[in-house]
Amino acid sequence: MSVQPDVTDLAILRLLAEDATRGAAEIGRMLGLTQPATWRRIRRLTETGVIAGRRIVVNEAALGFGVTVFLGIRLAVKGRVSLEDFERAVMAIPEVQVVQHVLGQFDYRLRIRARDIADFERILRRRIMTLPGVGQVEANVMLSEERRPGPL
C-alpha cells in the first residue's frame, strides 16, 4: 500500500528523519501547526508504516568497532534450498548487520562490523567462507559514509 503524503507530511518526515526525538509541539512550532494537528499527522504516518521505527546512529569506533566492510557474495550453487540454507546461516552471524538479496554481479550484499582488520579476517575465514553454498566473495572496506534525506 502506498500513502499519499502532502507537503506538510513531507516536512514533518524531514524533521523526524534528522531527529526522531523531536516532539509534536516542537515540530508544530517549526512548521506553524498546532501541537494536536502535528501529533495527528505523526500518528497517521506511524500507523501507515511510513515511519518504520527509529535508527540510532552511534559512533561505532568509540565502542571499539572501527571497521565496516561491505561484502558482495556470489553463490556457487543456486536453487531454492541453497538460498534458504545460506540466508539462515548468514543471519545468525552477529557481526553481520545487513543482508540483502540482490540481482546483478552478486547474489547477496552484506554489511559487516568488525573491531579491526584482524577481527574482520577472523569473521571472513571462520564465518563467511564456511557459509553453505558460498562462491565468489568481494570485500570493500568502508572509509566514509553519508546518509542523505532522500526525496522528501
Add this chain to the structure above:
Amino acid sequence: MPDATDRRILRQLLADPGMANAELAERAGVTPVSLWRRLERMRENGVIRAVEAKIDWRKLGYEVQVSLRFTLDKTHPRAFDEFIAAARQVPEVTEIQTFLGSVDLRLSVIARDMAHWQQLYRESILTLPHVADSDALMLVSTIKDVQELPL
C-alpha cells in the same frame, strides 16, 4: 569513553531503538534519572550521533532500490570531491559511501518504478563526473537490517 553501564544501555537500545525510556532503564538496570543523564552525556560527547526516524520508502511509492558501485578515474585529483558533490544534488540518492578496495564509491538510489529508474539512470547517474566504471545491484529483498553490535 562509555563504561560498562553505557554499553549495557546501548546494547538494549540498538536491539530495540523504539523502546520507551522506562523499559530501557529497567532492562539496563539503572534508574530513569540515571538513564536520562547517561543518554544526554552520550549524545553530548558523540557516542550517540543521532536518533533518526526510519522511513519506509516503499510506503511512499518508491518500489525500486539500487546499489550502484563506481570506480572513479583517479588520475583526476578532485574526482572524489566532484563526484560526491554532484551525487548530493540527486534527491533520490539516500546513501553515499567511499571504500578501499576494487570499488571506490557506492550510492543507494531509490526510484518509483522501472520507468522512473531508467529516467534517473540516464539523466542523473550517467551524467555524474569522473566515472571509469560502474555496476548496479538491484534489491530483491532485505533479509536482515539491524544496528546491533556484539558489545
